[in-house]
Amino acid sequence: MLLPYSFYARDTRLVGQELLGKLLVHKGKEGVTAGIIVETESYMGSNDPASHAARKKTPRNFVMFEEPGISYVYFIYGNHYCFNVVAHVEGIAGAVLIRALEPFLNIKLMMKRRKTDRVLNLTNGPGKLAQALGIERGQNGLSLIKSGLYIEDIGIKTKGIIKSSRIGIKEGKDLLYRYYIKQSPFVSVQ
DNA sequence: GACCAGATTGTCT
């Protein structure tokens, strides 16, 4: 089942947790790739100092203020893209960073894009999974309900969700907005 | 396996 608009139009932290176990699919020119989400981080609006949306709207972060259910892709460290899902209740900003996947469909194409044949090294980090699925600048702002980039519920029941501090940030470390599946070998860091 | 430095560019102050 394709996740509907109503799934995304809720508290960003709740969406971050409920995205675990869902299937992220990207139909690109080279083929379809997909992976099961095993690690996420939620970023809120003005009340979250670690968020891109903590201050005012800019050309880069404005997508986080737009309607829920669209993608937010940004370029970081001169090398990498990070894929986020815009999710928040009406009137505020927020997005969920997808940090790790378990490869599910077309692992061969992921290996080609990532230039490695180690399955455990394909999608265990935000920059890695964007590369493996072929997500970059052109995928910013796409509708996750009406485009070839979307998320499905395939009936996986998750158990053992860990909450922890987010990775790679300076402020807001006291907030436990990182969620991952405890027993998954595909998370970026335990 | 642990630790560390270097890559590389868009974005905002």
Add this chain to the structure above:
DNA sequence: GACAATCTGGTCA
């Protein structure tokens, strides 16, 4: 001009 929601490859063990 500083620096970032990261990754890789080096060294040492």
